[in-house]
Amino acid sequence: MLELKEIEISEIQSISNTGDNPQVRCQRCNCIEQAKSKDILITESTWLKAATCGGWRHVTTDNATYSMVCSTCIVELYEVQHKSLS
Numbered sequence: 001m002l003e004l005k006e007i008e009i010s011e012i013q014s015i016s017n018t019g020d021n022p023q024v025r026c027q028r029c030n031c032i033e034q035a036k037s038k039d040i041l042i043t044e045s046t047w048l049k050a051a052t053c054g055g056w057r058h059v060t061t062d063n064a065t066y067s068m069v070c071s072t073c074i075v076e077l078y079e080v081q082h083k084s085l086s
């Protein structure tokens with residue numbers, strides 16, 4: 001089983017420090033993507049949309065639940081899933 005959902009905005013809020021641009025952190029490989037612009041204020045909801053476009057998702061597998069996972073890890077999770085089925 002591999003279930004993908006949109007990341008919850010509360011997850012982005014919970015790891016973003018006040019004053020910093022919002023960020024997402026992959027719970028599988030620990031990579032971080034942070035909004036880079038210093039001139040434009042990027043809100044959590046804007047960053048949520050950007051991360052969703054970039055393939056970030058809330059992922060539930062048979063063994064674990066990740067509140068945010070990067071697109072690279074999602075591809076790997078699919079491959080692991082596929083191997084375990086065949």
Ligand SMILES: [Zn+2]
Nearest residue numbers: 026029070073
């Ligand atoms: Zn990752």
